[in-house]
Amino acid sequence: MAGVFSVCGPRSMPQVADEFIKRRKDTEWFLEDDFDTYVEQMRQPHVWGGEPELLMSSHVLKVPITVYMRDRNSDGLKIIAEYGQEYGRENPICVLYHGYGHYDALRRQIAGSQSKQ
Known part of the structure; x- marks a missing residue:
C-alpha cells in the first residue's frame, strides 16, 4: 500500500473505506488494486493511506485538504x-508531501505569533 499518512488517523480508516464504497463509481478507476480488496485492506489496523485516502478524508471530514511540496527553486x-474544495477554501488541512509516498501534517503559524524558546 503506497503512502504512510492518513489525515484521519488509523482509527478513522474504516470511515475512509466507507467513503470509498459510497463513491465507488467515482473512485474505482483510480485504484491500482482490486476495489474490494483495497477497501478491505483500508479497514485493517495499522494500514496507512496516500493520495486516494486524502481525497476520501476530505469528504469524511468535510474540509479541504491542501498538499504541498518543497520548491527547490524558491526554497x-x-x-x-x-x-475537498467543495467544502470551501478556508482553513484547509495542510500536509507536506516528501516523495516516496510520505506525508506529514503542517501546522499553521498564526500571523503575529512567534514560537517561544
Missing part, C-alpha cells in the same frame, strides 16, 4: 494538490 512550498 519555499508549492501546492501540488487540493482536495
Whole structure:
C-alpha cells in the first residue's frame, strides 16, 4: 500500500473505506488494486493511506485538504494538490508531501505569533 499518512488517523480508516464504497463509481478507476480488496485492506489496523485516502478524508471530514511540496527553486512550498474544495477554501488541512509516498501534517503559524524558546 503506497503512502504512510492518513489525515484521519488509523482509527478513522474504516470511515475512509466507507467513503470509498459510497463513491465507488467515482473512485474505482483510480485504484491500482482490486476495489474490494483495497477497501478491505483500508479497514485493517495499522494500514496507512496516500493520495486516494486524502481525497476520501476530505469528504469524511468535510474540509479541504491542501498538499504541498518543497520548491527547490524558491526554497519555499508549492501546492501540488487540493482536495475537498467543495467544502470551501478556508482553513484547509495542510500536509507536506516528501516523495516516496510520505506525508506529514503542517501546522499553521498564526500571523503575529512567534514560537517561544
